[in-house]
Amino acid sequence: MDFSSFLTSLATSFVIFVVLMLLFTWLSRRPGNHEIYFPNRKLKGLDPYEGLRVTRNPISWIREALSSTEADVIRMSGVDTAVYFVFLTTVLGLFVLGGLVLLPVLLPVSATARFRIKVNETTSEGTFNDLDKLSMAHIEEESPRLWAFVAATYWVSFVAYCLLWKAYKHVANLRAAALMSPEVKSEQFAVVVRDIPPVPEGQTRKEQVDSYFKAIYPDTFYRSMVVTDNKKANKIYDELEGYRKKLARAEAIYAESKKTSPEGTRPTTKTGFLGLFGEKVYAIEYYDEKIKELIPKLENEQKVTLKDKQQSAAVIFFNNRVTAAAASQSLHDMMVEKWTVIDAPESRQLIWTNLPKYFYERQIRQYVIYFIVFLTIFFYMIPIGFISALTTLENLKKLLPFLKPVVDIPAIKTVLEAYLPQIALIIFMALLPNFLLFLSKAEGIPSESHAQRAASGKYFYFTVLNVFIGVTIGSTLFSTFKQIEKDPNSIVKLLAESLPGTATFFLTFVALKFFVGYGLELSRIVPLIIYHLKKKYLCKTEDEVKEAWAPGDLGYATRIPNDMLIFTVVLCYSVIAPLIIPFGVVYFGLGWLVLRNQVLKVYVPSYESYGRIWPHIYIRIIASLILYQVTMVGYFSIKKFVYSPVIIPLPILSVIFIYICQRKFYRFFKSTALEVASHELKETPNMEVVFRSFIPPCLSSEKADEDQFEDALSQVSRTGGVG
Amino acid sequence: MDFSSFLTSLATSFVIFVVLMLLFTWLSRRPGNHEIYFPNRKLKGLDPYEGLRVTRNPISWIREALSSTEADVIRMSGVDTAVYFVFLTTVLGLFVLGGLVLLPVLLPVSATARFRIKVNETTSEGTFNDLDKLSMAHIEEESPRLWAFVAATYWVSFVAYCLLWKAYKHVANLRAAALMSPEVKSEQFAVVVRDIPPVPEGQTRKEQVDSYFKAIYPDTFYRSMVVTDNKKANKIYDELEGYRKKLARAEAIYAESKKTSPEGTRPTTKTGFLGLFGEKVYAIEYYDEKIKELIPKLENEQKVTLKDKQQSAAVIFFNNRVTAAAASQSLHDMMVEKWTVIDAPESRQLIWTNLPKYFYERQIRQYVIYFIVFLTIFFYMIPIGFISALTTLENLKKLLPFLKPVVDIPAIKTVLEAYLPQIALIIFMALLPNFLLFLSKAEGIPSESHAQRAASGKYFYFTVLNVFIGVTIGSTLFSTFKQIEKDPNSIVKLLAESLPGTATFFLTFVALKFFVGYGLELSRIVPLIIYHLKKKYLCKTEDEVKEAWAPGDLGYATRIPNDMLIFTVVLCYSVIAPLIIPFGVVYFGLGWLVLRNQVLKVYVPSYESYGRIWPHIYIRIIASLILYQVTMVGYFSIKKFVYSPVIIPLPILSVIFIYICQRKFYRFFKSTALEVASHELKETPNMEVVFRSFIPPCLSSEKADEDQFEDALSQVSRTGGVG
CATH class of the missing domain: 3.30.70.330 (RRM (RNA recognition motif) domain)
Known part of the structure; x- marks a missing residue:
């Protein structure tokens, strides 16, 4: 990818974001859309604008987000959400503090180096490009300039330790404050x-x-x-509730029809499958009868269930x-x-069916599922490697020659080059989370929040292993496959070697993620359209309308691993190509702003685990940090830097840091302190x-x-x- | 060592044992010695023979030991002692069940093999000897007869798993029974x-x-x-108690002297150091005055201590x-x-000075001490290696030529050959336990029993690493040192190679241990002599006499590691040279008998930890088992047995077995179940x-x-x- 296609990608993304933001400003002002833009406030019985300034200019939501406090977040969305913001703040702080030192120091050091980059170290086209000049790839081997990069690696690591320590302490206090609250929970x-x-x-x-x-x-x-x-009582109960909803709907339709003709049209339904087959009957009477039939059945089943x-x-x-x-x-x-x-x-997050599973059954299920996840991660590795190797334009043209005339138009070529691999990747990733959540529940985990954490953990390892390592290595996979076969230990070296080549790929990946992703998040275009369609054509009763705008929760199981992927990518490139840091800052800064708006006004948490998600996030941040440090060890040794062992203490330090933190803080996240x-x-x-x-x-x-x-x-x- | 010197060693040991046992029978019958042979019963207020048969023939103690139940042991000596017997029974059971299969199967398989043992595989003299004929060394390389040894390895392992599982369950029940007892503790x-x-x-x-x-x-x-x-109050208290004892002693001496002359001789003492220097004063008045001085001082110090x-x-x-x-x-x-x-x-085992040590101080102390222990283990390795290499007669003659005329006398030569290396080893080992106990207490451990366990653990690793591995490898150290330098991974192979060479060394080591060691244990010659000397020349008051016969406890900190060393040695040789199994059976069988007698009649436990020693013993038994399995893997590959990988699942199985057992049972040993x-x-x-x-x-x-x-x-x- 050359410099112009990178700029195109960036500019397009930015334009999309601005358009989406303006759309949001315009749409959110219309009272008919308040259910989509302020559902959380609405469900808490607050007026959309209550306590907020009334002038709705395009950036007023930013001002509101910035002026909100942590206490506001906890009040509107719970401790878990506040913990998520601690994560965002910590990562943002790391990149800001990292960037403040790394950008002014490393960019001049790289740019002034007089080293011709070898062909295989630059991007896939094999042409020299302007971005690479600013990266570590531009430093010649054995150069004493590498000391600046060593110092930078240490700086980033120590900033991370400090911020993580502070964050862990802060989250523990949040948890304590919530658990000692005088409210009866x-x-x-x-x-x-x-x-x-x-x-x-x-x-x-x-x-x-x-x-x-x-x-x-x-x-x-x-x-x-x-x-x-x-199980049986549930089935009857669901059936009963279904008929109640249908009855309400039929009555609403009947009332509606009375407005046009005085006696109205009595709605009908069919008794067979999905109301499409079978005998035609009057709906209201039919549902009424069904309900009368089911109530005693349910009561009876309740008795049997409770007794036997x-x-x-x-x-x-x-x-x-x-x-x-x-x-x-x-x-x-x-x-x-x-x-x-x-x-x-909480009772709402109890997974009742998992409770009676026996101890040894749970143990066995757990190991079986770890094995399945292991297989999933490593069997997906191969297809992802293929996709990444195939979706360069050169390869596409070779494989699908009929595309050649289209692809050769310069405008389309630039756009395709910028987005094609990323889109393939994003679609691919969308298939997985539910599968992982299903697996986690099958482990026998007793609570929803725990299952979500477990799924989130699995998804994290999947994304890091497959997307980051997979894409990075995949891009040089075919040429160097035999080398791995010969020496499996070379994988760290290989990872380090292929990093600079894929730097620009990830740069655009991050940019796409934040501008388009957060633009869509803020504007809620998709839920808005669905809501209006449903409201207009499907919903007849109040309950149905309410269901149509139900906002859902933040979805930690996929949100956190996705953020962690961006974090890992930016962290690993932070020293090699410091230019990525501003992108990281914008991603997490924009994320903070947009999500602050969303949690205060839109999302409703579906459970509260009092910050138990934190140790989980923490461990994965450190895992990324260790990956970054190990990669740097590899990269320095590729640069034939004789002092590269000075980096080796860092991963060891990280492991000690994990140990100390977990020893000090973790137990309180596992159980409640009596005090x-x-x-x-x-x-x-x-x-x-x-x-x-x-x-x-x-x-x-x-x-x-x-x-x-x-x-x-x-x-x-x-x-x-x-x- | 040739066969005759081995037999001499065995016969001498046996004769010593028989003499000591007869001595015990004779001595324990004399009422004046009851304080030495029945102190536990005496302290519990029981008559020495109460409830026992009166006829004191040489084997009546054996009958008594055999007829005693576990409940007797718990009543007389507590749960910890009962747990120690579970350990002895388990190990004994393992060797009996192992021997019943291994001896009839493996000995014929070895003896009928037609393979000339290579010089470097036999004992240090380099001559073929009769014992080696019965060992695995006699099997030729790649022989299908090795399958019998593979089966034997599996048999021993599975018997161990079964017995350990049963034992863990049994000990957990013992602990539960003690903890749920209706007595107020x-x-x-x-x-x-x-x-x-x-x-x-x-x-x-x-x-x-x-x-x-x-x-x-x-x-x-x-x-x-x-x-x-x-600290200060303690010092004053000790001083006060010291003067009280001296006063009682002086009064006793005075009363004694009155018997010879009517007015008696008033005992005197000197006021200076140790009562040897300074002004001469009348002892009774002087001590009385001192006591009167110290009582208010102590009371004052008590107040200060409690307040400030x-x-x-x-x-x-x-x-x-x-x-x-x-x-x-x-x-x-x-x-x-x-x-x-x-x-x-228990309050008696609280280490008060360790209680106020802070969390991080304890953590740091622990790691520092682990490091010191690590150094101790590995720096002692070198001297032990030297000792074992030097103390062959050939070397002694070379190094100390003036010994030659003495050493060449056949009788002396045989005895020296049989005992010299072992005695060096035993003296060497006697120096360590107190040092390790001191280190364990310095970790900040709050209770005596825990410190003893920690010391015992350190001692175990020391003995196994240094004595077993050290001696085994040390005997071939000088010839193969360069080989290790070239390839550090060869250590397992080296260990396996040198095993048969040192088999007879350990055979005599075990024999010496059990016959002489348990003979001394049973006869209590040393405490008896000390007691009678003290009673005759030193003790003047009742309290002093009581102190002179105070029996002490079993001394787990050294006893268990020593037993574990024998266990490890016998286990590791059990398949290679099955002839060692009977020695193991005799060692643990005799140990069981002798110690049963001792705990019922002699030793008084100094603390009760309700069986917490067990998980500790258990882990070390499994560690030995894994060492044995790994050694067998090495030994089979030396025999160029192509199917030697069939042994590899065994150590893995052992690790899984540890995990399951500890997961299931350990928590109850860490804390008391509420039920x-x-x-x-x-x-x-x-x-x-x-x-x-x-x-x-x-x-x-x-x-x-x-x-x-x-x-x-x-x-x-x-x-x-x-x-």
Whole structure:
């Protein structure tokens, strides 16, 4: 890629972003779109502009984002979101501090070097280009100028250590503040117990659980809720809810039709598959009948479920937070595989079906899934390598000669050259996240947030291994494949050798990501169009409209790995081609701004894990840092720099840094400190409310009838107890 | 060493053992020696023969040992001792089951092989000898007979897995039974808290600690005891106790002298150093005066200590076992390096001076000490290698020619050949254990039992690395040193190569150990002589006599590593030279018998850790097993056996086995399961007694005056509290 196509790519991206931003300003001012641009405020019962300045000029959202505080973020979107911003700030800080030193120092050092770059070290076209002049590739071998790059590597690493340390401390404080809040949060009073041994003769499961915990916590045990197999009840409940929605819709259609003709048109439906086949009936009566049929069926199934489908897991409620926190950290049975107690996640993020999975089953599932992920990562490596090698224009012309006339038009050629490989890459990556989330849930993980973290971790390793290393090495794969075969240790060297060649590829990749990606994110064009289409042609009832603009959450499982990929790319090139740093700064700066706007006004978090995502992010930042340091070791030795071993202490230092940080901070992210849990509450918790918040919707009765819960949901404390 | 010198060595050892056993029978029957042969029973207030048969024939102790049960051992000597017997039984079982298969199978396979052993594969003399005929060295290279040895390796490994699994389960049950016992054990109601942050303005340390725990455990917190710097108080206390003993002694001497002359001789002493210099005074008056002087000084120092020398650690008492168990497992402050809570060991084994050491100080000390131990292990390697190479007779004659006439006498030659290297080794090893215990305590470990375990672990690695590997390789060191230099990976191969050459050395080493070692152990000749000498010439008072026969404990810190060394040696040779197995069986069988007698009648445990020694023993057994398996891999490849990779799964299997066992069982050995702690007590604990049992002797007041404890020893629960 030559310099002009790079500028074209950059300019196009920027223009797209400006257009999208103006579109956003214009669209978000129209009251009809408020559901799309301010759903979070709307759901919290706030007016879109309440507390904000009314003049809506194109940059007012920037001013609002900048003036918002961390407390605002926590109030509107929770601790997890605040932690995500700590991540963005940390990375941004790293690149700003890195750039402030690296750009003024390294660019002149490179530019003034008098070294002709060899053909194979430059970009794929094999022509010398202006960007390469500013990179480390321009320094001759064994040059003492390399000392400047060594110093730069150290500077970046130490800035990273300082910022990460500060960030970890800050996040721990955020978590502590949230956990010690005087609000009553149901999950802080509960623990989940799994691996309950078989019910002893002459006892029910409920009695077994109650007597066990009653004996250990005679004063603080409140009640237990045995996990049941709700599959059938769930199915009936979903069916029932479906018919209720359809009924509401049919009634709305009927009411609508009355406006045109006085008696209206009674809507009809068919009884067969999807309402498309079978006998034609009047919809309202048909749904009404179905609902009347299903209600007793559900009630019956609820009773059967609660009585006969009790499983080997339970949620235990205590009447204070300290006991729950201590219980979740303590060994209960002398064997770890029985009566395993963990802290309860929020009820909305409990994965109920995973709770009764047994200890050894979970262990085995975990290893099997690690193996599948391993295979996935390494079998995708090959196709990605191919794609990256094929999608240079030269190769395309060779493989698909009929494209030649089109491709040779200069304008199209430039655009294609700029975007073709990147687009292939982006589409490719879109297929994976759901598969990984599915795998993570299959591990037997008990909470949604944990599953998301696990999926995010897998996705991170996938992106770094495949996109970064894969593309980098892939671009020189065919020429050097035999070299790897001969000496597998040469992979670090190979990685380092191919870095400068793909620098401009990643430069445009980052630019595309931030301008187009964040432009789309801010303008919400796609959700807006879908919403208006749905509203106009599909939605008949209020609930349906509400569903149509439901904003969703930030989607950490893919967002964080994608950010981490950009971070890894920019970090690894930061010293080799410092020109990439400003792109990193713009990516994370713009991301901070756009997402600040989005979390305050748009996204609604679907769970709260009190910052547990942080250690996970932290480990991956350090992993990237180590990759960067190892790459630099390789790159310096390619430059035949005799002092390149001076870099070797850095990865070792990083490992020690991980160890110290995890040792100091991690345990608090795994469990709640008792001192934190012992802070006073605003009010005495209403344990009944706490307990009820954990009842799954398909089992909750509409009549406030207590007796039906007797079977699986114990009530020891109130009736006097078992033991 | 030829066959006759081996037999001489064996026969001599056996004769020594028989003599010592007869001596034991004869000596233990004399009532004047009962303090030496039955001190444990005496201290427990039992008659030496109570409940035992009266006829004291030479083997009656064997019958008694065999008929004793595990419950007897636990009653007389605690859970730790019972766990040590589980270790002996497991190892014995392994060798018996191994020997039953290996001896009848492998010996004929070796003996009938028609292969001339090469000179460098036999013993140091370079002559063919009868023992080697029965070893694997006698099998020719690439022979299909090697399959029998592969099968034997697998058999030994699988027997080991089965027995270890059973043993781990059994020990866990022993621990559970002890921890759930209805007896009130003070340490189960206490936790130790370390790393208390600096005292806030306007609070005392005591108030800080009390308010912190009162807030977290409002109902179950009983009282706290702040750790103080007792160095000075201890010194005064020791001085006082010393004078008290001297006073009693002087009075006894005076009373004695009255028997000969009516007015007696008033004993005198000198006021200077050690009572040898300075002014001559009447002893009784002088000591009396000193004691009167010291008592108020001690009381004053106690007050100062309790008030002004409070440190950053405390012992916290709860009024039930479950809370204490849960507290010791829970994170209290959000940072792990503040308010670190661990379960309290028994008060007698608390290392008070280590408690106030701070988190990071402990961490750093630990790594520094690991490094020192590493250096110790590897710098001792060289001298041991030299000793083993020098102490062959040939070398001795060369180096010390004046010994030649003595050494050439056949009888002396045989004895020297049999014992010389072993004796050098044993003396060498005697120097180390105290040094390692000192190092372990310097790590900042809070309890004596933990320090003993740590020392024992260090000693194990030392013995295995230096004695076993060192001697084995050392014997061929000089000839092959250059080979290692060229290829450091050859060390496994080298180890395997030199194994058969040193087989007979270890055979005699084991024989010496068990016959002479256990003979001395059983007969207690040395303690007996010391006791009688002391009693006759030194002891004047009852207390002094009691001190003279105090039996001490089993001394796990050296006993277990020594047993482990024998175990490692026998295990590693079990397939190569199966003839060693009977020696292993005799060693552990005899050990079991002799020690059963000793723990029931002699030794008094100095602490009880409820079987925490087991995971430690277990890990080292598996480490030996892996060493054995790796050695076998090496040895098979030396035999040019093409199928030698079939052994490779074994070490991997061992690692998986460690992982599973530790995952399943270890946590219960680290902390008490709540279910176990929740078992009912025989009586409501008297918390005052529990609390007082933790007061160090130098601070305990003789007047039952409560007020003096107010400063460092809080009494929140009874006076109404702080918060």
